[in-house]
Amino acid sequence: MGYEKRIFICDTDGGNIKPFEDALNANLRAEGLVEKVQIVRLADAGIYRKGVMVKVTPENIVYIDVKMDDIKKIVDSTVKMGQAAPDIAQKPPEKQLKIVLRNCGNVDPERIEDYVALDGYKALSKVLESMNPDQVIDEMKKSGLRGRGGGGYPTGLKWSFARKVQDDQKFIICNGDEGDPGAYMDRSVLEGDPHSVLEGMTIGGYAIGASKGFLYIRAEYPLAVARVEKAIEQARASGFLGKNIFGSGFDFDLEVRLGAGAFVCGEETALIASVEGKRGCPRPRPPFPAVKGLWNKPTIINNVETLANIPYIFLNGAENFAKIGTESSRGTKVFAVTGKVKHSGLVEVPMGTTLREIVFDIGGGILDDKKIKAVQTGGPSGGVIPENFLDTPVDYDNLGKLGSIMGSGGMIVMDEGDCVVDISKFYLGFCVDESCGKCAPCRIGGKQMLTILEKISQGKGELSDLDNLRKISFAMKKASLCGLGQTASNPVLSTLRYFELDYKQHVVDKRCFQGKCKDLFVFTIIQDKCKKCSLCQRNCPVDAISGSREEGFLIDQKKCTRCGRCFEACKFDAISR
Amino acid sequence: MQKLDEIKNKFQQTQKGSWIKVGMSTCGIAAGADVVMAALKDEARKNNVSVRIEQCGCAGMCFAEPLVEVFVEGVPQVTYGAVKEDTARAIIQKHVMGKEILNDYIYKMQ
Numbered sequence: 001m002g003y004e005k006r007i008f009i010c011d012t013d014g015g016n017i018k019p020f021e022d023a024l025n026a027n028l029r030a031e032g033l034v035e036k037v038q039i040v041r042l043a044d045a046g047i048y049r050k051g052v053m054v055k056v057t058p059e060n061i062v063y064i065d066v067k068m069d070d071i072k073k074i075v076d077s078t079v080k081m082g083q084a085a086p087d088i089a090q091k092p093p094e095k096q097l098k099i100v101l102r103n104c105g106n107v108d109p110e111r112i113e114d115y116v117a118l119d120g121y122k123a124l125s126k127v128l129e130s131m132n133p134d135q136v137i138d139e140m141k142k143s144g145l146r147g148r149g150g151g152g153y154p155t156g157l158k159w160s161f162a163r164k165v166q167d168d169q170k171f172i173i174c175n176g177d178e179g180d181p182g183a184y185m186d187r188s189v190l191e192g193d194p195h196s197v198l199e200g201m202t203i204g205g206y207a208i209g210a211s212k213g214f215l216y217i218r219a220e221y222p223l224a225v226a227r228v229e230k231a232i233e234q235a236r237a238s239g240f241l242g243k244n245i246f247g248s249g250f251d252f253d254l255e256v257r258l259g260a261g262a263f264v265c266g267e268e269t270a271l272i273a274s275v276e277g278k279r280g281c282p283r284p285r286p287p288f289p290a291v292k293g294l295w296n297k298p299t300i301i302n303n304v305e306t307l308a309n310i311p312y313i314f315l316n317g318a319e320n321f322a323k324i325g326t327e328s329s330r331g332t333k334v335f336a337v338t339g340k341v342k343h344s345g346l347v348e349v350p351m352g353t354t355l356r357e358i359v360f361d362i363g364g365g366i367l368d369d370k371k372i373k374a375v376q377t378g379g380p381s382g383g384v385i386p387e388n389f390l391d392t393p394v395d396y397d398n399l400g401k402l403g404s405i406m407g408s409g410g411m412i413v414m415d416e417g418d419c420v421v422d423i424s425k426f427y428l429g430f431c432v433d434e435s436c437g438k439c440a441p442c443r444i445g446g447k448q449m450l451t452i453l454e455k456i457s458q459g460k461g462e463l464s465d466l467d468n469l470r471k472i473s474f475a476m477k478k479a480s481l482c483g484l485g486q487t488a489s490n491p492v493l494s495t496l497r498y499f500e501l502d503y504k505q506h507v508v509d510k511r512c513f514q515g516k517c518k519d520l521f522v523f524t525i526i527q528d529k530c531k532k533c534s535l536c537q538r539n540c541p542v543d544a545i546s547g548s549r550e551e552g553f554l555i556d557q558k559k560c561t562r563c564g565r566c567f568e569a570c571k572f573d574a575i576s577r
Numbered sequence: 578m579q580k581l582d583e584i585k586n587k588f589q590q591t592q593k594g595s596w597i598k599v600g601m602s603t604c605g606i607a608a609g610a611d612v613v614m615a616a617l618k619d620e621a622r623k624n625n626v627s628v629r630i631e632q633c634g635c636a637g638m639c640f641a642e643p644l645v646e647v648f649v650e651g652v653p654q655v656t657y658g659a660v661k662e663d664t665a666r667a668i669i670q671k672h673v674m675g676k677e678i679l680n681d682y683i684y685k686m687q
Contacts, residue, residue, distance in 0.1 A: 003677070006652075006678065008683070008686060038677060038678060040679075040680060041680040042681075042683045042684070043641075043658060043683055044683075044684045046684070046685060057653040101637060103634075104633075104636060104637070105598075105600060105634055105635055105636025106598075107633060107634070108598075108631050108632055108633055109632075109634050112584075113584055113585075113588035114588075116581055116585055117589060117592070121581055122581055125578045125581060126578075184603075184604075187602075188602055188604070188634065188635040188637075191602040191603060191635065192602055192635050193634055223602070223603050223606070224603075238584070239580070246580070342640070343638070343640045343641075344639055344640050345638045346635065346637035346639065347637060
């Protein structure tokens, strides 16, 4: 008991650390240090493909690519003397930078004191005590913060429009209607650090002259709703919401509104209709909500992540915030990295970080070490970015140039086994389901595109279908009423742009080499390679494989459901697709 | 500003000593964080250990939920991942009481 030092070890390549541990242990024993130093094996070091990692505490010196020969050097210099050993590479700096997620996983979201202890509500008190609304808006403009919900409109500019309009009542709304498949950044922020969103909204309310705000959160997030409601109560009880906040004479209060799960309600005019208690349908703009919004009053709608940035900006200064990121996109972005990636989760990186860094250095690479095919960003409104563009720095403009969008931050990683026709069908199907039906280009165009894609995946496609897809996409982009219809064709267009060959294989060769479109491939046993082990037969859930270990096996194509279990089970690559 | 300082100072008085934080967002709870939380509290009570066991939000490493972050005086601050009920009990017994860090469960260090 009572170790003086600890050595943390981990093989970041995922190999066996035991031989290294034994050698290190032997060295410590020879030096008589076994009683004083504890060796701890890590499950994961947060860095990948960097050989053996060694961290010595309390010095906090971290080495990577450590070889067996280096053990003596580390023990002699770092363990005994507390100094960094020369000639061994140290850990590169952290790729993530947490601003929005600064408190997530740190504070108790149901206790306001936790947030206050980490300088929570200090930005609000600074704003109310020493700045007038115009100064607040100037500061926001200087920070260069752009809307994190997907559009990327400069937040300071948006606020200034609502500020200029004269009216007796204005509103600020937090858009927490996160609906992109695979995206859950906003949920985590609302659940993990609700007060930073409330603080951001109150500052926004002061800037535009609103006395009332609404948090529009989807009902599928019950925990987020409960925590936000509790946070509002606590903020009210502490005097950070309500009348005369911080003795400044500024009144502001918040209320939660639940969304019933319609994707289109994330669009601002549809969201306003929903808050008003009407059916969630968009309306043509202008007038923009900043001029005529909720109940025809000037209304600002900001995304959860945008709002969570605001306290940081006022605490640390707009200039310091603007130093982070790229020329056109300042600050950081939170991504929900999911799909075929080893370590799925939330990452927050400065703008300008490359997709490759996000997927490989932070996400740990592709599941089962397969080849990466593409990364899908922006959900159903976004597109795919193929492997050869992975070194593009991520910001609003670069992703736009590649035919995708930043979106709210969903990032789905696809490997070589994913079929682009199947993926386009999924996203388009999502938008067809979620279309409100008000305007024809979205309602009819989406349905027609989906019909064509289904035809292609059934092997009935013709080359002219690809042109038709492009034509309908163009019409939807030009003529749809809101963002949903204008962007619904993006997944199809971007896959057509980068993976036209895959489409042609479906249309011309009538083959789906990824084994996703069930009508376009069959599983057959290659008899020359088959070792008659019977694994395929035992794994088949529908008894479609007949035969015996003596005579060999055959797949009955009429019974086969193309589930692919036999394909995965075969150890000799004896099943072809 | 003055009021904030009052709240802060008063709160910090109560925040001394060892603590454990369990990630209790949707991702954590789905992976079993509530069971882990109960096991930690139960084991601490049984052994009469004084340690604050609190909840927090999602730390981003959803692949390794449930996450349990532990701070004990004189021991480096670490985050255990993929914690099950038995690991939770071992955290109280070995890490908190014995000041010995558990092998093979750490996903993040301070």
